[in-house]
Amino acid sequence: MTIKEALASNNPIDDITISGWVRTRRDSKGFSFLSINDGSCLANIQAIVDDGIPGSESISMATTGSSIKLTGQLVESPGKGQSFEIKALEIEVTGTADDTYPLQKKGHSQEFLREIAHLRPRSNLFGCVFRTRSRLAYAIHQFFQEKGFVYVHTPIITASDCEGAGEMFRVTTLDGNQTDKKDDFFGKPTYLTVSGQLEVETFACALSNVYTFGPTFRAENSNTTRHASEFWMIEPEMAHCDLEGDMDLAEEMIQYLIKDTLQHCAEDLELFGKFVDKGLLERLHSVSDQAFQRISYTEAVKILKKSGMEFEYPIEWGINLQTEHERFLTEEYFKSPVTVHDYPKSIKPFYMRINDDGKTSAAMDLLVPGIGEIIGGSQREERLDVLMKNMEENNISKKDYSWYSDLRRYGTVPHSGFGLGFERMLMFVTGVANIRDVIPFPRTPGSADF
């Protein structure tokens, strides 16, 4: 039985077996108390082990970090702090942990725990983070599946080196002496994907509503709390959908995910609210209940200009919003998530649909307090002639991307989609400020341990 199940019981249980890892042991003359955790939930279960029961001679080996198996009874606890506890009838120390075990009863810094990423899931904080991560992934599938979206697995190895964005990781079997790319495994240069969007568009133009959810790789040398070289991304793509519908879906999804987490990860969120981010629960409730703000890029620039704020980078129509601008909009001006739409076309990639004004693209970014951009999306250019012109202007090879323009050549439809950074969403939901602390084994420039 898991500890979660045992603790959920309202009645004594005559015969119970639990297995887990010792968090603390408190010895008395004649008996010992153990706090045991198995990761099924945040809470530990307390066990009392009397001297003389089978296995009790090994109680001194049940140190912090060791693994044990207990058989006994679940009984009402005479002590304060827990309603039920286990009265052990038999104990077995499955695996010992000597005094080099790095986790202590006391709290550790997140920096230290990052260095022992193989043991940090045994800490309260990281147990909560990774249980929440699992539930959030499940909720994402549930959200799309309930709406009839089809889950598409786009390739991880790709020859599309474009989107204008991001440095890519080369995938190659060439050794140092071979230089001819024709000798490489795929006969041409290949990379790890930076986005499944272009490929998933082909499925949207067949199955209508689709989504991807998979790993994504960026070889950018970015060193921030919200960038990783390997992360997970969700990319829905909808046929017969314009930018308006795209923004509707993005906002509905964010609210759905927050509500789901509030409902199913209450115990974990309570810990985040207590130790990570005091305002977390209040913010999550307000975000899940209130309508999001929605403004055009042009309006955003006006607001920033009129704000009277001294920005390090003065805002001007035509340049991208800087982090400081985004933070001002979402954290100070609106104090809520903000969707900014219709950006200048010059700062957006070739596949985004050009608006009728000829100056802006049907693009949108969803900004949230504390993190900034959590979603980036657009309506795609569905007109063949306009797309070809965009490709020319952006120096995109028409030959390499003929399969992409074919979608406009054969039965083209208006379609839209966006990308949600999974870890950024998890950061928003948990209040954890560093992306390295919401990924089991984070990969960042200069660091790929474990």
Added chain:
RNA sequence: UCCUGCGUAGCUCAGCGGUAGAGCGGGUGGCUGUUAACCACUAGGUCGUUGGUUCGAAUCCAACCGCAGGAGCCA
């Protein structure tokens, strides 16, 4: 990649030119239905690395390495 800060015991940190310290954790003993238990005793350190200044460097300077935060890029 740029800017800033920080590397002292297993962990968190104090010391900031003159004999390396505390709390927690570990070990030993005691004690109690205990709750980050309590009490006593105890072990534990090339002060990130290399070089320089100085009679003398954990302390001042430089370079390098590592980590963190901010910026750019983005999700």
